[in-house]
Amino acid sequence: MMRRLVFLSTAVFWLVVLVLAFTTGNDGEPVRTDRPAVNADKLVTMAEVAHHASSEDCWMVIDARVYNLTAYLPDHPSKPSIILPWCGREASEAYKTKTKGRPHSEQADQALTHYAIGRVE
Amino acid sequence: MHPRHPLPHYRIHLIAATLVGTVVWWAFPQDISSWRSASIITGWIGCGLLLSSLFLMIREPWLATWLGGLEPMYLWHHRFGVGAYLALLVHPLALAADAWSESATLAWGALSPWQEDWPVWLGWASLLCMMAGLVVSLAPRVPYATWRKLHHLLTVSVIFGGAHLVVLGLDWPLVWAPLLAIFLLLWRILRADYGWAAKPYAVTHTQRLGTDMVEVSLRPLAKPVTGQPGQFALVAFLRGPHFQGCGEYHPYTISAIHSNGALSLGIKALGDCTRHLQSIETGVSARIQGPFGTFLEKPPTGPSLWVAGGIGITPFLAVLRNGALAQQVHLLYLHRNESDAAYADELSGLATRQPLLHLVMVDCANCLPDLQALLPAASELLRPECYLCGPDGLVNAAVTVLRERGVGLERIHFERFDFR
Numbered sequence: 001m002m003r004r005l006v007f008l009s010t011a012v013f014w015l016v017v018l019v020l021a022f023t024t025g026n027d028g029e030p031v032r033t034d035r036p037a038v039n040a041d042k043l044v045t046m047a048e049v050a051h052h053a054s055s056e057d058c059w060m061v062i063d064a065r066v067y068n069l070t071a072y073l074p075d076h077p078s079k080p081s082i083i084l085p086w087c088g089r090e091a092s093e094a095y096k097t098k099t100k101g102r103p104h105s106e107q108a109d110q111a112l113t114h115y116a117i118g119r120v121e
Numbered sequence: 122m123h124p125r126h127p128l129p130h131y132r133i134h135l136i137a138a139t140l141v142g143t144v145v146w147w148a149f150p151q152d153i154s155s156w157r158s159a160s161i162i163t164g165w166i167g168c169g170l171l172l173s174s175l176f177l178m179i180r181e182p183w184l185a186t187w188l189g190g191l192e193p194m195y196l197w198h199h200r201f202g203v204g205a206y207l208a209l210l211v212h213p214l215a216l217a218a219d220a221w222s223e224s225a226t227l228a229w230g231a232l233s234p235w236q237e238d239w240p241v242w243l244g245w246a247s248l249l250c251m252m253a254g255l256v257v258s259l260a261p262r263v264p265y266a267t268w269r270k271l272h273h274l275l276t277v278s279v280i281f282g283g284a285h286l287v288v289l290g291l292d293w294p295l296v297w298a299p300l301l302a303i304f305l306l307l308w309r310i311l312r313a314d315y316g317w318a319a320k321p322y323a324v325t326h327t328q329r330l331g332t333d334m335v336e337v338s339l340r341p342l343a344k345p346v347t348g349q350p351g352q353f354a355l356v357a358f359l360r361g362p363h364f365q366g367c368g369e370y371h372p373y374t375i376s377a378i379h380s381n382g383a384l385s386l387g388i389k390a391l392g393d394c395t396r397h398l399q400s401i402e403t404g405v406s407a408r409i410q411g412p413f414g415t416f417l418e419k420p421p422t423g424p425s426l427w428v429a430g431g432i433g434i435t436p437f438l439a440v441l442r443n444g445a446l447a448q449q450v451h452l453l454y455l456h457r458n459e460s461d462a463a464y465a466d467e468l469s470g471l472a473t474r475q476p477l478l479h480l481v482m483v484d485c486a487n488c489l490p491d492l493q494a495l496l497p498a499a500s501e502l503l504r505p506e507c508y509l510c511g512p513d514g515l516v517n518a519a520v521t522v523l524r525e526r527g528v529g530l531e532r533i534h535f536e537r538f539d540f541r
Contacts, residue, residue: 003261006259007259010252016214017232020228020229020232021229021233023225024226024229074153074157075157081290111227
C-alpha cells in the first residue's frame with residue numbers, strides 16, 4: 001500500500017514537472033495584469049521614497065529606479081524581517097547581495113520591472 | 122503484534138498532532154493567495170510529519186514501553202515518513218500553481234533550479250534525496266547492507282530540508298523545527314547506531330543448535346540490561362580473538378535470562394551478518410541495547426496456545442526456562458527438519474518435567490504445515506490467549522485460521538522483527 005502510494009505519487013509529480021517544463025517553451029513573457037499602468041519614468045525624490053517605509057506602503061530604490069513593492073511583499077519567499085527594513089530606502093546593495101553575496105535571479109529581475117513607478121531625481 | 126494496549130497508539134498520534142499542529146499554527150499564512158498558502162501549509166505539514174517520523178526512530182527502552190513497543194513505533198515512523206513525502210511533493214507544485222495564474226514561465230521559474238538559488242536548490246536537494254531514499258527503502262528485495270547505506274539518503278534529506286528553511290529565513294518560534302530535527306537525528310545516531318545507550322557484554326559460551334542456528338551466551342561487563350522472558354534486545358557483536366563481528370545492531374530474542382545478569386540469545390542465519398555469527402567464538406565483545414518488546418509480557422491468567430515456527434521458539438523457551446508454568450500451555454512447534462529443530466531435546470525434557478506443558482513438534486521439511494489440522498478445534502479455543510512467533514507466512518496463516526475459529530483479535534498476540 002505505502003509502496004504503491006510512493007511510486008504513484010512520484011510518477012505524478014515528475015509528470016507535472018515535465019509538463020510544466022515543456023509548456024514553458026511555448027510561453028511568452030509573463031504578463032502582469034493586476035497592476036495599473038504607471039509612468040515608470042516619473043521623477044521621484046529620495047525624501048518622497050522615505051515616506052513609503054512600511055509593509056502597507058513600501059517603495060524601494062534599486063539602481064536609481066523606484067519600485068512600489070507593497071503588493072509583492074506577501075509573495076517574497078523570505079521572512080518579512082529581511083525585506084521590510086529596506087522599505088523607503090536605497091536597496092541596490094541588499095538586492096545584489098542576498099544569501100551571502102549572491103544577486104537575485106534573472107526571474108526576480110524580470111518580475112521587478114513590473115513594480116517600477118519612476119526614477120530617482 | 123496486536124495492540125493489547127490501545128493507549129500508547131494514541132500517544133503516537135498525539136505527538137504527531139502536536140508537532141504538525143504547532144508548526145502549521147505558527148507558520149499559518151495570512152492575506153496571500155490560496156495556492157501560495159497551500160504551498161506553505163503543505164511544507165510545514167511535511168516538516169511536522171518528518172519530525173514525528175524522526176521522533177519514532179529513537180530506540181530507548183523507556184520510550185518504546187511508553188509508546189507500546191518498537192513495532193508500532195516503526196510502523197508509524199514509516200507512515201509519517203510517507204505522509205511527509207506526499208505533503209512535500211505538493212509543496213513546490215502548489216508554489217508553481219500560484220505563479221501559473223500569471224504565466225507558465227513564472228510557474229516554471231518557481232520550480233526551476235536554473236532560475237533560482239540557494240533556497241530552491243536546497244529544497245530540491247532535500248526532495249530528491251527523500252525521493253531516492255524512500256524508493257530504495259520501499260523497493261522489494263534490496264539487500265540489507267545496500268538498504269542500510271541508501272537509507273542514509275533520508276538523513277541527508279532532513280539536513281538539506283533544515284538548511285532550506287534556515288536560508289529562507291525563519292521567525293524565532295519556528296527555528297526550533299530544524300534544530301529539533303538535528304537533535305532527534307543526533308539522538309538516534311549517537312545513542313542507537315553508535316551504541317552510546319548500549320551496555321558492554323562478552324560472549325562466554327556458544328552452542329550450535331542446527332544447520333543455521335546458534336545460541337550465544339553473554340555476561341555483562343557493567344550494569345546489565347534487565348530483560349524479561351519473551352523480550353528481545355538489539356545486539357552488536359564486535360571483536361574477538363579470532364573473530365570480527367559486523368558491528369551492526371540487530372534484534373535477537375532473549376532465549377534465557379540468568380540470575381547474574383547474563384543472557385542467552387538464539388541467532389538464526391537470515392542475512393550476511395547473522396550467517397557470519399554462526400562461527401562466533403567465546404571472548405567476543407558485544408554491546409546490547411534494550412530490552413524491548415511486550416510479547417508474553419504478562420503471564421496468562423488462563424490456558425494459552427503458543428505457536429512457534431523455527432527460531433520463533435526462543436521467546437517461549439525463555440519463559441519455560443524461567444520456571445514452572447502456572448497455567449496450561451499448548452505449544453505447537455513447527456520446524457523444517459530434525460537438524461533445524463532448535464532446542465528439540467531440551468523442549469522434550471521440559472515437557473516431561475512440566476505437566477502443564479503440552480508439546481507438539483511437527484517436522485515440515487517439504488511441506489506447508491496443515492494449520493487447519495494442527496491448531497485446536499474451535500471448541501478448545503474459547504478461552505486461550507494465542508501467542509504466535511515465526512515467519513510472516515506462518516503467523517498470517519495462523520491468524521487466519523484462529524479468526525475463522527472465532528478467536529478475537531484481542532486474544533491473538535504476535536511480534537514481527539522487521540525493523541527496516
